[in-house]
Every structure is written in C-alpha cells, then in structure tokens.
Amino acid sequence: MVGPAHAAAIEEARRLGAAGWKVNGAGGSGGSLTLVAGSSATSATAPALARALGALDAGWTVLELAPSRVGVVVEELPMR
Numbered sequence: 001m002v003g004p005a006h007a008a009a010i011e012e013a014r015r016l017g018a019a020g021w022k023v024n025g026a027g028g029s030g031g032s033l034t035l036v037a038g039s040s041a042t043s044a045t046a047p048a049l050a051r052a053l054g055a056l057d058a059g060w061t062v063l064e065l066a067p068s069r070v071g072v073v074v075e076e077l078p079m080r
Helices: 004-016 046-056
Strands: 020-024 032-036
Touching: 004 020, 004 032, 004 046
Parallel strands: none
Antiparallel strands: 020 032
16 A cells, blocks of 8 residues: 555656666555666666655655665764
C-alpha cells in the first residue's frame, strides 16, 4: 500500500526513466522513498530526479546518495 504522494513520485520517476524505487514504511507521513537513477543516456540523472521530486512537494527532503565503492568505513572520533 503506497500513499498518494509516494505514488505521484513513483510515476514521475518512471516517466523520467528511473531504474527502480522502494517505499519504506507505510508510504504515508514518515515513510521514505528511495529512487535509483538510470544508467542509460535516456534515463533520468540523480539531479533531474531530485529537481522533479522537489517540484512535486517542496516539503520533501531529497538526499542525493551514492553507493560506496569501498564499503563501510568506521572512524573513531577523539573524546572531548
């Protein structure tokens, strides 16, 4: 079950050629939506997807993330 705001975002992502998406939570208030930009020349880039989502709802927080090529890195910060 996906709420109307997430459904609209998925439709826009599909229209722009996103490679995929995943709704986490119930798809309503407090839920999150992850989109994967496409890799072909006709697919949406991450910035294009971010702009489109911002235009759909200015209240959304759009984070442009990318997978790490080196995996998880844990850094120990000095105690104050």
